[in-house]
Amino acid sequence: MSWTGSLIDAQKFSSAGVDLYIRLADSDLVTKQDMKKIVTITVIIGTVSILICTYLLWRWIAKHKARKKKEKEILLFNRGEAHKTFPSDNLNQVKVQELPLFNFEKLASATNNFHLSNKLGQGGFGSVYKGKLSDGQEIAVKRLSRTSAQGFEEFMNEAMVISKLQHRNLVRLLGYCVEGEERMLIYEYMPNKSLDAFLFG
Numbered sequence: 001m002s003w004t005g006s007l008i009d010a011q012k013f014s015s016a017g018v019d020l021y022i023r024l025a026d027s028d029l030v031t032k033q034d035m036k037k038i039v040t041i042t043v044i045i046g047t048v049s050i051l052i053c054t055y056l057l058w059r060w061i062a063k064h065k066a067r068k069k070k071e072k073e074i075l076l077f078n079r080g081e082a083h084k085t086f087p088s089d090n091l092n093q094v095k096v097q098e099l100p101l102f103n104f105e106k107l108a109s110a111t112n113n114f115h116l117s118n119k120l121g122q123g124g125f126g127s128v129y130k131g132k133l134s135d136g137q138e139i140a141v142k143r144l145s146r147t148s149a150q151g152f153e154e155f156m157n158e159a160m161v162i163s164k165l166q167h168r169n170l171v172r173l174l175g176y177c178v179e180g181e182e183r184m185l186i187y188e189y190m191p192n193k194s195l196d197a198f199l200f201g
Ligand SMILES: Nc1ncnc2c1ncn2[C@@H]1O[C@H](COP(=O)(O)OP(=O)(O)OP(=O)(O)O)[C@@H](O)[C@H]1O
Pocket: 120, 121, 122, 123, 124, 125, 126, 127, 128, 140, 142, 171, 187, 188, 189, 190, 191, 195
């Protein structure tokens, strides 16, 4: 008899029964060697997956730790307690406290969310935007480009140096902003003509 459909166990015998022998095509049989291959491939895929997951987890943890550390540094810095994170740092903390800290939201609303129409120009540091504070004061916000390699300490050092260089013939630095990945320097706004006068005397 030749049967091509599936076999269904229609009746269960309590005892004995008749042995049924089924002849299968050779290709339908999973040999011991095939089983070995399947197990080996499964083990390899499993091991590689575990290694990839471990690597991704390790990277995520490292990034998370670095972010937390940076956030802590920024917090302490903004409180004028940088010595707690940079013990050997030669920054003048009194000066840090003297330089006003602007929050990001305030600058975003002053510059119409850093709108292109507010862009005054582009320098080595990044883009410069014109803004207006809630009290009407006009400002120029230098937003450090994300591609800049400048780190947090370098940025703060630069801000400190500029703040110490205040002079009536230099554009005044009003403050700084360090929030998350954002680093900005806030200057008083100089209309084109007065900026030219600064540059060309
Ligand atoms: N305080 C400001 N008031 C008005 N516009 C400004 C002010 N500061 C900068 N700008 C504008 O932004 C542009 C870029 O200024 P920024 O100082 O970043 O770069 P730069 O002086 O051109 O070059 P570098 O980055 O090499 O010093 C200037 O050319 C100017 O048009």
